[in-house]
Amino acid sequence: MENQQQDQNQLNIEITEEVAEGEYANLAIITHSHAEFVLDFVNVMPGVPKSKVKSRIILTPQHAKRLMKALTENIQRYEQSNGQIRDIEEIQLPFHFGGPTAQA
Numbered sequence: 001m002e003n004q005q006q007d008q009n010q011l012n013i014e015i016t017e018e019v020a021e022g023e024y025a026n027l028a029i030i031t032h033s034h035a036e037f038v039l040d041f042v043n044v045m046p047g048v049p050k051s052k053v054k055s056r057i058i059l060t061p062q063h064a065k066r067l068m069k070a071l072t073e074n075i076q077r078y079e080q081s082n083g084q085i086r087d088i089e090e091i092q093l094p095f096h097f098g099g100p101t102a103q104a
């Protein structure tokens with residue numbers, strides 16, 4: 001009886017190969033209305049004046065808050081294992097990333 005109840009509560013989630021590859025993003029733009037939060041993920045490259053949104057996720061306010069809590073918990077676990085994550089403002093990144101220097 002207990003195993004049957006566990007099977008009913010189990011969620012089977014599948015992922016396609018294309019989605020599993022993921023999209024790299026180094027910028028998230030978050031906007032909201034009274035009914036939803038919109039997260040746009042962008043890959044901004046140095047020296048390239050234009051970027052496109054790679055992925056857009058739309059959440060209810062309740063799910064946005066659950067996402068925030070889950071991210072907070074996971075960051076805390078990560079930092080316990082790997083040390084504190086330094087904020088990007090604390091790190092001086094080279095703007096050329098090893099490639100040729102952009103000229104105007």
